[in-house]
Amino acid sequence: MGLVRRWPVPVTLYLAVLLVVTDQLESFTSNTAQILVCVALGVAGFQAGWRATAVAVAAAIGATAVNIADPGIALTVNAWMYSVLLPVFPAVLGAYLRSSAGRLEERDVTPDALLAAGGVAITVLSTWTSWHSGTQPVWVVGLLAVVGGLSLGIARRFPGLVFLLQGVLLVSADTYLNDAVNTCVILTLIAVGVFAMRVASWPWTVAAYFAGCLLTAIAVVGDDTDTTPFRVGVLMTLVATPIAIGRYLGVRQSAAAAERLRAEEAARAAVAQVRADQLAERERIARDVHDIVAHHVGAMVLRASAARYTAPDGPVADALNDIRETGHQVLQDLRDLLDLLRAPEREPHLLANPADVVRESAERMAAAGLVVDLDLDPATDQAPLIARTSAARIVQEGLTNVLKHAGPGTRVRVTVVTAGEGLSVEIRNGRPPTGIERLPSSGRGLAGMRERVRALGGTLTAGPDGEGGWLLAATLPARLPSGSAA
Template identity: 40%
Template sequence: MEGGRRGWWPELVLGLVAAGLGLASTRLSTAGLPNDGWATVVAVVAGLGLIGVRRLPWPVLVGECALMLVGDAVARTGTDTPQLAAAIALGFVAHRASWPATAAAFGLFGTVTVLDVLDPGTAGLFSGALGVLRLAMLAGVAAAPVAFGRYLRGVRHAAQVAEERAREAETRRAVETRAARLAERAGIARDLHDIVAHHIAAIALRAGSARYAVQRTGGTEEAVLVLGELRDTAGQVLDELRELLKVLRDPDAVEPVGGQLEPEQVIRDAERRVREAGVAVRVSVSAALTAAPLVVRTTAARVVREALTNTLKHAGPGAAASVDIRSDDGALVVEVRDSGPVRPRPALPPSGHGLAGMRERVGLLGGTLTAAATDGGGWQVRARLPIRESG
C-alpha cells in the first residue's frame, strides 16, 4: 500500500483524529489563558501534519519540531499535540531510514524536547545529579518511538525474507516435481520401447507366415487363422500406443536401453531376487494383469519391483512379503506388504526417486499410490491404476 489512494486512508484518519484530540485538549486546558487561540491553531496544524507522515516522515518531523518551538513561544500549554506528533514522525523515520538518519532524527527530536522543557525561570533544571536523571528520562522518552520503529522495520524485513524463501522453496519444489515427472516419462518410454518393438516384430513374422502358407502350401485356412491373430495383435499394439501417447506428450527422443523384459518377467525377477536374499515372498497375480494395457502392466511391474526393493532394504532377511495384483472396479490394484524387520535395523538413506518417483508415474496414468506403515510394524504400498476402455 505504498502507492494508490487506498494507502492514504490510515494516515488521513490518524491526522484527523490527532487534530480533533488536539482541538479538544487545548480548548479544555487553555480556556481563559493568553493566546489560547494560537495554541488551538498549533495543535490542529500539528495533528493534520500527520496525514503525510508515512510518505514524508522527515519533513513532517521537522515541521512538528518547529511547531513545538512555535507553540512554546506563543502559548504556555500549546506543545503537547506537536510533541506527540513529532514522536510519531520519529517512529516512522526509524522504520523507514537507516541508522545514521535515525540517529540524526533522534538528536533533533531530543534537542527540541529539551528546549521545549526549558523556560526562562528553569535554567538550572538539568544541573546536578537530578538534572542528569531528567535528561536520561527525556532521552528514554525520545528513544521509545525509535525502538518501536526499528522493531517494526526488523519485523517487516523478516517477513520479506520469509516470503522470499517461501517463493524460492515453492519454485524449487515445482522444478523438482517437473524433473521427477519428466524422468518418469522417460522411464516409461525406456520400458515400453523394446516391448512395443517386439510386438511389431511379431506382426511382421505372422504376416510372413500367412504369405508363406498361401504361396507355398495353399493352406488358406491356416492363412486365415494367422491373419486373425495378426489383426488381434495389431489392435492390441494400437491400443497400447494410444495409451502411451496419452501419457508421453514430450516430443524429445529417448534413447532405448536393451534387454527390457515383459512386465510379468519383471515381477518374477523381483520375486526371485528378494527370495534369494532371505525374504519369504508370496505372489498372487490375477489374469487382469495380462489383459491390461501395456503401459498399465509396465507401471504395475515397476511398482512391485520398487516396493520389494524397499522391503529388502528396510525389512531385510527373515521378513515376509506378499504381492497381490487384482482388478477392482475398472482398475488394476497392486498391493505389496511386508512384515517389517525381524530385528531392529539402522535407518538407510533413500536412493533415487524411489516411491516418490513411482507416485509420479502412477499419477501420470490417472492413478494413486499410497505407502504407509501397518499395525504389525511392517509396510504397505498400494497402487490403483485405472484401465481405460479402448474405443
C-alpha cells in the first residue's frame, strides 16, 4: 500500500491476486485483502485513466466473486451484484473526486443556510411521529433525520458527497423505516438537483440521473407494484425535473461568472491601455525634450567652450566657464529627467548632498549677478533626506525666480534652518534695481514649489515683503503625511 499512490493499478492487480490466493488458502487475510483492494481501486479511479481503471476493476470483480462464492456453490444473483458493486463503487468515487464540482467562489452562505433549514424542517416535521415505529432506537432515527436535513447545507460545496449520503439514508429508510421513505426521496431529489447545478460534466450528470432513478425506484417500487411503461416514464420524468432545474441554474451561474470575468478583463485592458498611452506620451515628451532642449543646450555649451580660447583670462573667461559648467549640469539633469520619463517606476536618486546643492546654487546665482547671503544651519544635515532634498530644490527655484524677476544686482538672503524635526526655508530679496531685463519665464516655478511642499504636508507662502522686495517662505515636515506616497 505504500506504493499505491505511485502505481495504483499494478497494486490493485497484485492485491486481486493476493485476494484469490488467500481465499483458496482459507486464510482470514482475505478479508484484509478485500478491503485493501477497494482502497486501491479508489486511488486508481482518482489517478489513473479510465482504461487502466477498467482493467483494475475487472480483475477486482473476478477476485471478489471468488472470495464471496462458497466452495461448491454457484454464484447467485445477489452474490454477483455484490461482486460487481463492491469494486465499482470505490473506483467511481475516486473518479468523481478527480473531476467533481469546481470550488464554490461565492461567499454568501444564505442559500446554504436556507437549504439546511429547509432540509431539517422537512425531515423532522414529516417523520418525527414515526421515529418510534422502526427497529432502531428513537434517538438514532432522530439523529439521522436531523443530519440528513442539515447535510443539504453543504450540498453546494460537496454535491457528490451529499448525494451519496442521501442515497444511503434512502436505502436505509426503505429497509428499516418505511414511513420515512417519501421524505428521503424528496431529499435525494434535492441533492441530485444541486449536483446537476454544481457539476458541469454531462457524463457525471447522466450518472447521477440514472442513480437517482435507481434510488427512487427502490423507494417507490414494492413487491406488489405493477410496473408499467407509464409509471416508468413518470418516475424518470420525476428525477429529470430537478436535473433540468439544476442544469439551468448552473448554466445561468456559469454565464454570470463568465460575464464578470469579461468585465474584469475589460477593466484590466482599459487600465493597461491608459498606462500604455501615458508611457507613449511620456516617451514623446522625452523625445521632444531631447531633440529640442538638449540640442540647444549642447550647442550653447560647445560655443561657450570654444569662446574660452579667445579670452582665456578675465571676467569674460569666468563667465564663459560658468556657462559651460552650468550647461553640463543642465544636460545631466535633462538625462535624469528623460530616464524618469521613460521609466516612471524608477525612483530618482539624489546623487549630490542637498547642502552642497544649496551652496552651489547660491554661488551660481552670485556669479550671475545676484548678491547672495546664505545662512545654512549645520544642524540641517540631521533632517530627513526628503526634507533636505526638497529644501535644496526650493532654494534653486527661488533664486532663479529672483534672477528672472528682479535681475542682477539684487540682494538676496537665503535662510535654511531646522524647525522641529523638519526644515524652514526663507528667501528674501530686496528692491530690484531699475531698468532690469527680465528673462523668459513659464510661470510654473511657484506652482511647482507649492505642489512639492503640499505633497510633503508643508506650507509655502510667497508675496511682497512690504519694503519693495519679495519673500518666499516654506516649512517642510520631517515625515510624509499619512496616505501620501513619496
